[in-house]
Amino acid sequence: MVEGNLSPVGGWDACGNRFYSKSELYQMAWTDVDLDSLRVACARYGGPIATIRDDRKMVLVSGGITQPLVKIYNSAGTQLAVFIWDKGRIEALGWTSAEDLMIVEQTGEVHMYSMFGVQLQRNFSMGSEVQREGILQCQLHGTGLVVLTKGLQLWAVSGLEDPRPHKLASPRLKEAPSCMAIMQPHHTLSGCLEVLLAVGTNIMTVDVDSAEQSGTGVGSIQQLCIAPNGQFVAAYTADGRLKVWTSDFTKALSEFATQSEKPPEQLEWCGTDSVVMCWQDILLMVGPYGDWIKHDLEGKTVLVSECDGVRLVSAEKHELLSRVPDSLVDVFKIGSTAPGALLFDARQLFEQQNARADEALRSIVGQLPQAVATCVDAAGAEMDSIRQAALMKAGCYGRAFCPVGSYPRKRILQICQSLRILNALRGSDVGMPLTLPQLEALTPSVLVSRLINGRRHLLALRIAEMLNMDTDKVLVHWACQKISASLQQGDEEVQEVVRGKLQRYRGIRYSLIASHAESVGRKRLATLLLEYETCAADQVPLLLSLGEMEGALTKAIDSGDTDLVYLAIFRMYRKGMPSKSFLETINAKPLAKRLFISYCHRREPELLEQLYLGMASWQGVGHMRLCAALRKANRIRKAAEAGSSSSQAGLISDNTEVVQLLVRASEQYSQTKEHVFQSKACAEFAKLRTVQAELEQEAGQSCFLGCSVIQTVQQCLRLGNARAAERVRHTFKLSDKRFGWVKVQTLATLKDWEALEALCKEKKNVLPIPVYIAAAKANGAPPQACAKLVARLPDASRKAEEYAALGMFQEAAETAATVKDSAMLSKIQGMVE
C-alpha cells in the first residue's frame, strides 16, 4: 500500500535475486568539460576531482595558453581551484587519503597540492635510478605510490609524512608485465605493501623482501583490480573473460565471458561483491553468481570504486551504482510482506487517519522490534530525504508499541544524527556524496579532518559538537587558516578576530595557533596569542623560540614545573644571551638561580666557582674548594685501599694539594665574619692532613689520612705511640677530659683491661670511675676485670649496686653493710633469691 511517489522501486534493477540501483547524486555544475580529452582523478569517499588535459591524446589547441591547466572540482562539479601545470610530462595523478593531490612526473618527481591548488612543501623524487630508467607504470594509493621502471624494477613510497623511496625485491622479469595492482599494507598478511604483477599467464607477488609466484596458469591477464576490502581480485583476461579470485589466488570464485573483442576501458569493483566494466558507451555489471546488468552510457564515464558501490562521473552527472540493502528491499519490494513493509504501511495508514493502521500493526505485533530495525536501517540507507523521514517516522511509530527495552532508543538517535550529517554533506555546495557505510568506514574524526582541510570549519564544528567530539582541532585549524589568510591585517586586528571567535570555547591550545603565527613570520602576533595559553608546558618552548627569554623564564617559574625552568635556563645560557645579562636575569629569579647552581654543582663545578666569584659569594667559593679538597682526599684513600702503591713522595704531593685547597677554602671563608668557624675548621683540617701525612711517614703505613682528630689519637695509641698521641692532642688542643675519654675508649676496644685499670689508677685521672666501668662493660669485659674497676668506686651504695649487677652478691652485701644501706641489702637479697 505504498504511495507511488514514495516508492524507489522504479529505479531498481534485478540482478539475480538482488537489486541494484543507479541513483543520481548531482547534475554536474561544471561546463565545457570533455572527459574524453582529460585525465581525471577522483578521490574516494566522495572527495574532490582533479582534471588535466591528457597529453597522450591529440587536441586542437586554440587560444593563448598552451600549458595545461589543472582544475580541481568537488563531487558536484563546482570548481575549487585551477592552476597552470608548468612542470614536466605527467605520468600519474591521484588523491591521497588526506585529500591532497599527488602528481607524478615521468622523471619520478612527485608534487603535492592541497585541494585548493596550493603546492605543499612535501615534494619528493623517486630517486635517480627511477629517473635514469624511466617509468613504465605508476600506481598511486592513499598513502603512497609504486613505480615500475622501464628496467622492470619496482620502487615504492609508503607513508607520505616522511616519504622515502625504497626498492622492492627484484621480480627478475624478462618482459614487461601486462598489468599491475597494489595490495595496501592493511590488507596484507605481512603488514607490508605488496604488488601484484601479471606476467604471461602467471601472477607474481612482490614485496620488500621477496618476489614469488602466487598464481600460476591463471591466464593471460590484461587488467587487474583488487576489491576495496582487499580480499578479492578481479581480472580481465585476453580471451574476454572476467575472473574473480581470492586475493591470494588460491581459489577461483567466478568466471564470466563478456564476449567482447575489446578489453574494457575501466574495470572497477562495485562494493565488494560485484565488478563493473565500462566500454565506450556500455556499462556492464557482473554479480557474484554470474548475473549481470547492462546500462547504456552517454559519453565518457569515470568509475570510482567505494566500499559499498561505485560512483559514475560523466560530463553531465554524477551517479551512484550500488546494491540496494536488504532493509530497503524488505520495505519497498513490491508485494513485500516483511514486518518492515507492514509497519511502513501502518504508519502511512495512520497518517491518513485510517483505522486499518491498527489492524496492520496488530498483524506484526510479535515482530515489532524487527520491523522497527528494518525501517530505521532502511532510513539510514536511503538517499532521498523525504523517504528517510517517512521511514524514520515508521520506525518511531513502531517503537512506541514495542516492549520496553526491545529496541534501543540510542540507535534511532544515532541514525538521525548520521542522516543529518549525510544530508548536510550531500548538499551540492559541500559536494561530499557519502553513504552511511562509507561514513562509518571513514569514521567521524576523519570526516571532521577532511572538512577542515576543505575549509568547512563551521560544518566540521557543528558535527563535532553534535557527536560530542573534541572541537579544539577544528577551532585551532580555523584560527591558523585565518592567520594565513589575513597577512594584510594588523596583529591586533587578527588577534581580536581570533580571540573574539574562540573566547567562548575553553581549553583551546593557543600555543598551536601562536606557533602557526610564528611559522608564517608573525612573531608579534604569536606573542599576543600566547598570552591566552593556559598550559605553561606549551607556552614556554614557544616563547623561547620567539626570543622572549625573560617572559619564558617567568612563565616557567610560575608553572612550578622545574623542568621548564631548566629548559628556559639552558636555552638562555647556551644561546643568544650574553653571559652578563644571563647572570643578571638569573640573579633576579631565586628559583632559577638555585636550580642553576644545583645543576652546576653536579655537572660543572668550575663554572659554579666562577659564578660564585662573580656574585662575590665567598662562602660559596670556599664551599667549592672544600668539596674539591674532599674529592681529592677521597681519591687518595681509594688509591691507598686499592693498594696501588703510589710512591710515598707521590702521596705527599697529592696530600699537599689537598692541604692547599683547604687553605684556600679557609681564606675564602675568612672574608665574611659569619663564616669564621668554617674558616678556622678548614685551617684546622689542613693542619690535620699535614700531621697525618707526617704520622704515616713515621709509621710507614697508610692508616691516618681520612681519620678524624680523635681517630688519629686512637690510631697513635693503638700503635703504642703515646708520644705521638700527646703531640696530636697538643696540636688540636684537646681537653684533659676529652683525651681521657679517647684513652678509655681505645683501651676498652682493644680489650686491654689491665691497661684500663692502670689508667684508672693514674693520679691525674680526670674521669669518674663509672665511665671506665661502662666502657669495659660495653666492650664485653669479663666480670673480674670489671670488679677491679668497681672496687675503685668511691660511693659505697653505687659500688654495692655494681657488684650486684656483676652477680657478685657476696661483695655487694659486704659493701652495703659497711654503710648500713638496708634498702640495698634487701634488694640484693631479693636478687639472690
Added chain:
Amino acid sequence: MSTPFPNLTSGSVPLSRIREDARKSLVEALDSVRGKKVLILDRKVSGFLGLIAEVPLLKEHGVDRLLYLSEEPLQGIEVRSVVYLVRSRIENAQLIAQQILRTNKLGTKLEYSVFFMPRRTMVCEKVFQEEGIFADVTLAEYPLDFIPFDSDILSLELDTAYKELVLDGDTSSLYYTARGLMQLQGLYGTIGQVKGKGPHALAVKNLLTLMRKEMGTKAPRTGGGQIDTLVLVDRTVDPLTPLCTQLTYEGLVDETLHIKNGVVQLGAEGQKQQKFALNSADKVYQELRDLSFAAVGPKLSERAKTLQTDYKGSKGPERSLAELKDFAAQLKSLPNITRHINLAEAINRAISRQNFRDRVTVEQSLLDGHSIDGCCETIETLMYQNEDLMTVLRLLCILSHTQGGVPRKHWDVLRREVLHTYGHEHVLTLAALQDAGLLKLQQGGRPTFPVVKKAFRLLLDNVNDTDPTDIAYTYAGYAPLSIRLVEHALRSGSGEGSNKDSAMDEALKAIPGATFDVLQTVDEHGLPVEQAASAVRGLGARDKKRRVVLVMFIGGVTFAEIGALRFLSTRPEVRSDFIVATTKLNNGTSMLETFLEDVVTEAMLSKQPGSVLT
C-alpha cells in the same frame, strides 16, 4: 625471598588500582623493547619496584638479567637490548652516559632504552646530549608517581625532597607532589576540600589549582569523589617531630632496625639475615604496629597465652569440629607471633643501651625546656662514646629548634666536637644544616616553640601507654605538631571551634607560611576554580558521616605519625578515615642523611670501624 604484597583493597579507598596501573605500564614499557633484555635499575627504583612487580613477572616479559646502575661497562651480556629504569636525576643520567660510553669503547654494540621515572626531563636529556649519547638511546618515561606501600600509605619516594626544599631551594618535589595528587584525583575524583599550613603546602595547593585550570574541562570531575578532604602538611612547619625518637612499635622497628620499602632485616650478627615484610597483610602486626612499645610485650604474651589456653581447652573430645577449625586458624598466626617476639627482643636489646636511654632523656628535657646545660653535656658525652653521628645531629637540631637556637656558650664547643670526633668534612654538613635553618645559634628574641607547645598542648603528662586517649603516646608524652595540625584542620570550619582553637590560630601565626582552607569546585561554565571555604556557609555542619581524609606530608612522614593518624581515626569525635601520602617514609636519621654531600658520605666510608687499622 619473596615478600607478601600489602593488601591494598582493605583501606578506605582501594589503592590497588594504582598498583595495577603501575604494573600495566611497567609491562608495557618492557614489551616496547623487543626480545630478551637486561634491565638496569638505580638502587632507589629497585627498592620499591618490589612493591609493584615480582621478579617472575619481569622474567615473563623478557628480562634476562637484573643489574644495578653503575658506571662500569657492561660485559658478558648475551642479549642485544638494555633497558634502564631510573629516576630522572642528573646523577643517574651521568651514570648511564658513562656506562654506555665505556661499553661502546669495548666495542660492544647494544641497543639502549632509557625509561625515566616519573618523566623524562630536559636536564637528563641535556646530560645525554653533552655526553654525546643522545642519538644512541631511545628515551621514554615510566609515569609512576605514587607508590602504594600499604592499604593506607602512598609514597612518591622522593627521598631528598625535604633537603631540596629547605637547602637547595629546588621545588621540583612540589611539582611532582601536585602531579601525583592530580593523578589520584583522576582515579578517585576531585577532592572537595583542601586545607593546610606552610609555604610549601600553599605552593602545592596553588599548583593543584593551576593544573586543574590548565586541564579546563578535562579536569577530574567534581562531586562524588571518594576522598573528601586533603590536608597538606608541610614538613618545614614541623621539622621537630621526625627528629624525635619514635616510640611506637613500628616506629622503633624503624629507628633501630630500619624499615626499607616495607621490609625489615633481622638476624644476629654473623647469622643469615632474615627479611620480612611489615604491612597490614600481617594481622598480628596490624594489631601491634601503632601501639606504644611498652604495650607490645604484654599484648604479645597475652596472644601467646590465649593460644595456649585454647589449645589446652580444645583437647577434650567434646570439642566440636568448628571449634577445632577456629583453633587451627589461630595456630596459623603462631609463626607471626614468634617473629614479632624476636623482633621485640631485638628492639629491647637496642633500647636498653645506656646511650639510647640518655638520648631519650635528653629529648624529653629539651622538649620540656629544662636543664639545657645538662643536655648539652650529655650530647657531648654521647659524642665521646662515638654515638652515631646522625643521632647526635638529631639531638643538636632538637636543641636548636626547641630553644630557638643553640646557646652561645655551647655553640662552638659542640660544633668543634662534631668535627673532632667525626671528621672535619662535616663542616659541610653543619653548614648545610645551618643553611637549612635546622641548626642555629641562639639569638635574642622569644623562641616560638614554647608558644606553639602551649597552644597545641604538645607536651602531656601521664600518658597511658596501654589505653591512650591522645596521640602523644606515640612519642611518650610529646604530641607531634604535624598531627595536631591535622586535628585542628579537621575541627576548624566545622562550627565546633572553641577558645582553645583561637589560641591555636594565634600560635599558627607565629609559624611562617599561610594557613588556608579552600574548596575545589567548578564555575558556571564547568571550569575548575578554587573557592575559600569560609565563603560557603554551613559547610561542616551538614555532614555528620565519616570523611575520607588524605593527608599529604610534604617532606616526609614517620611511622609514629602515621600511627598517630590511625589512632585518631579510632576516636569517635574525629569521624575520619585517613590515607597517608608522603614524599618519603622517613625518620630523623634518614632525613638528616640527605644533607650529607656525596663527597662527605664517601669520606665517611673510610671511618667505618672495619677500615681502621687495629
